[in-house]
Amino acid sequence: MSAQATPPFALRPMLPADVPQLAEILRESVLELTGDDYNEQQQEAWISVLDDLEAFAARLAGGLTIVVTLGGAVVGFASLEGNDTIDLLYVHPAAAGQGAGAMLADALEKLAGSRGVAALKVDASDTAYGFFIKRGYVAQQRNSVERGGEWLANTTMQKPLGGDKA
Template identity: 35%
Template sequence: MNIRKFHHQDTQEIMQLFYDTVHNINIRDYTLEQVEAWAPQDMDYQKWNEHLHSKMTYVAELDGKIVGFAQLEPNGHIDCFYCHKDFQGMGVGGKLLDTLQTQAEKLGITRLFAEVSITAKTFFKSRGFQILNQQTVERRGIKLINYRMDKNIG
């Protein structure tokens, strides 16, 4: 598995990975209405492309296929963090998180933090993150529960 920086031509594949993962994996912890609000079919390619370019976005690639992606912001915030629905529990998330943490340390960041889904909470806890609080967020008028979590790294 190779971890590399995002390239412009990755956008469509990342959008599909995001949609498929939310609809096939996160559906275990959220309702259909919630996953459709979170990952709608009519995603805007231009907005996604701009979002992916606006942060330090890394992709996990295996045999030429994107199997995960994650984003780090200069303040230590982890934005998107998704592993392909067919590659769950195979070390993709661990490698992506290690990459983000290494990059954060190079930048002098001492704390990583994220808003983590119910589905991803166990993974982040296993990697040393602590729950700060549960919160309710809104996507397209639909309420979802997630968790603010953080980890000191420096």
């Protein structure tokens, strides 16, 4: 890859054939990027959502899921649950910090705003908390979620959208 200020990311809707790659992105993202905030048992419990790939595929298909590509390869994905909640947002560790996550979040914020949503919500992991703070999200409450016998902390955050002022 040549040295560029901004990699040439592109967005597109998720295709059913993307599901195995998206599962791998979630797995690698959790295992490689969340170690400062979650222990190994918590990480394993977190990725246990992938034990049932059909259920994971149904979850992705149940919302509006978009993928971000780099040179045609999928490097991240995000999904909107209902019109007002970011359900999932993951970027492969090799592409983390290069703008793919921001591109996904921008797209979901624009979609939600175009649907008349006043505010977008997300249950942000401790790892993703700073990313959402920088984007103007405000912490609403702390949560503890049980997954596979492990407790995982996250924070419900909210960002006002558009409204009368851009």
